Amino acid sequence: MLKGRHLIDPMDFTTSELDEIFSLAEKIIEDEGRFKDACRGKLLATLFYEPSTRTRFSFEAAMLRLGGSVIGFSEPNSSSVAKGESIRDTIRTISCYADIAVMRHPKEGAPKLASMYSSIPVINAGDGGHQHPTQTLTDLLTIKCLKGQFSNLTIGLCGDLKFGRTVHSLIKATSRYENNRFVLISPKELRVPDYIRKEVLDKNNIQYVEVERLEDVIGELDILYMTRIQRERFFNEEEYLRLKDSYILDMDKVNRAKEDMIIMHPLPRVNEIDYEVDEDKRACYFKQAKYGMYVRMALIMKLLGVEENA
Amino acid sequence: MLNIDSIKNGIVIDHIKAGLGIHIFKYLGLDRADYNVALIKNAESNKLGRKDIIKIENIIELNYDVLGLIDSNITINIIEDEVITKKIKLNLPEEVVNIIKCKNPRCVTSIEPNIKHIFYLVDKQKGEYRCLYCDEAYSNMEV
Numbered sequence: 211m212l213k214g215r216h217l218i219d220p221m222d223f224t225t226s227e228l229d230e231i232f233s234l235a236e237k238i239i240e241d242e243g244r245f246k247d248a249c250r251g252k253l254l255a256t257l258f259y260e261p262s263t264r265t266r267f268s269f270e271a272a273m274l275r276l277g278g279s280v281i282g283f284s285e286p287n288s289s290s291v292a293k294g295e296s297i298r299d300t301i302r303t304i305s306c307y308a309d310i311a312v313m314r315h316p317k318e319g320a321p322k323l324a325s326m327y328s329s330i331p332v333i334n335a336g337d338g339g340h341q342h343p344t345q346t347l348t349d350l351l352t353i354k355c356l357k358g359q360f361s362n363l364t365i366g367l368c369g370d371l372k373f374g375r376t377v378h379s380l381i382k383a384t385s386r387y388e389n390n391r392f393v394l395i396s397p398k399e400l401r402v403p404d405y406i407r408k409e410v411l412d413k414n415n416i417q418y419v420e421v422e423r424l425e426d427v428i429g430e431l432d433i434l435y436m437t438r439i440q441r442e443r444f445f446n447e448e449e450y451l452r453l454k455d456s457y458i459l460d461m462d463k464v465n466r467a468k469e470d471m472i473i474m475h476p477l478p479r480v481n482e483i484d485y486e487v488d489e490d491k492r493a494c495y496f497k498q499a500k501y502g503m504y505v506r507m508a509l510i511m512k513l514l515g516v517e518e519n520a
Numbered sequence: 521m522l523n524i525d526s527i528k529n530g531i532v533i534d535h536i537k538a539g540l541g542i543h544i545f546k547y548l549g550l551d552r553a554d555y556n557v558a559l560i561k562n563a564e565s566n567k568l569g570r571k572d573i574i575k576i577e578n579i580i581e582l583n584y585d586v587l588g589l590i591d592s593n594i595t596i597n598i599i600e601d602e603v604i605t606k607k608i609k610l611n612l613p614e615e616v617v618n619i620i621k622c623k624n625p626r627c628v629t630s631i632e633p634n635i636k637h638i639f640y641l642v643d644k645q646k647g648e649y650r651c652l653y654c655d656e657a658y659s660n661m662e663v
Contacts, residue, residue: 297632317627
């Protein structure tokens with residue numbers, strides 16, 4: 211039962227609960243018009259303590275397409291937070307007005323704290339470098355719709371694997387399904403943290419390799435998940451400049467890939483995927499953004515407990 | 521073996537890992553006690569080889585969570601009229617509240633006023649705890 215629950219960590223839901231969300235999302239994709247009034251009369255509060263146009267728009271579009279309404283703030287200076295209101299007081303007040311809340315916050319654990327004091331479902335829309343569970347749902351729905359399965363896949367993850375929270379969550383989430391193999395492609399300095407290697411991969415006997423060159427392994431992959439090397443994650447400019455261009459996907463590399471490989475990216479991209487790749491049928495990152503909206507529609511409906519055929 | 525008078529009414533904290541006794545002694549404020557207290561260091565122990573023991577000639581309030589966190593092998597004996605009336609075996613607590621403070625500067629605990637610092641046990645063998653909010657890992661040895 212997902213009604214009334216919070217989504218704070220990508221692993222909060224079991225695989226069968228995730229299946230419930232994905233099968234509803236697929237119904238929405240099939241016939242979106244049927245759901246245009248599913249959330250009529252319901253109010254979503256978007257509490258964005260740091261700017262994030264993409265995720266906020268995705269949530270707002272999801273709620274509006276379900277016939278619901280949206281209130282909120284997109285940066286803390288325009289809210290009572292600027293007067294020093296605590297997260298607990300903010301969520302308690304918002305709980306009086308809205309039916310469901312989405313929170314992005316630069317501090318790790320802020321949505322968890324909010325969920326402990328909230329009487330309405332709280333969705334974590336990113337808490338610093340910690341968790342971003344709806345990105346994981348987006349990635350999983352993309353894989354389900356485009357590959358038809360979550361098992362028996364060779365998944366390549368490329369770029370900043372050290373700080374990229376979407377990568378860590380995706381590894382954890384896809385590790386719950388059978389017979390997946392990971393190819394971890396990154397500079398030595400930006401490899402996955404030890405805890406992912408030990409507590410997720412080694413602990414569950416999952417096959418993986420760590421390599422430095424994308425072109426050597428691209429031919430093996432069913433999925434290539436590209437990530438941005440974020441400037442703000444570096445301690446100094448020199449280090450950033452040395453590594454930022456290490457992993458650029460261009461058509462030379464894509465031509466070595468399987469015909470049915472899919473290229474994913476959480477967006478926004480900087481220069482890690484050449485624009486010429488956008489025209490290739492394997493480029494799925496804009497579809498992925500659309501799946502993100504659909505999965506958020508399904509998630510909102512499930513947490514609110516609204517009827518599918520409302 | 522050093523001879524220390526047995527106590528009439530009070531507490532004996534036994535099986536403390538050698539070296540940790542002084543920390544517990546200070547944590548309990550026994551260095552400022554105005555009643556009989558004894559800290560025995562490096563006593564012989566069949567189980568541990570060497571151990572520390574604290575004897576307190578008074579009934580004081582003990583936080584078992586903190587003591588369990590410092591050393592989960594501790595045994596606490598409550599003495600009444602020179603007889604052990606209660607024996608308490610400590611464990612690593614499943615959850616500790618406001619004992620460890622999260623040191624992660626990116627954690628919400630660094631900005632939210634009057635927030636409870638909550639840690640939960642993730643690995644009993646290693647004594648590993650994680651912050652409920654940000655998942656920062658701590659070992660009980662750091663306490």
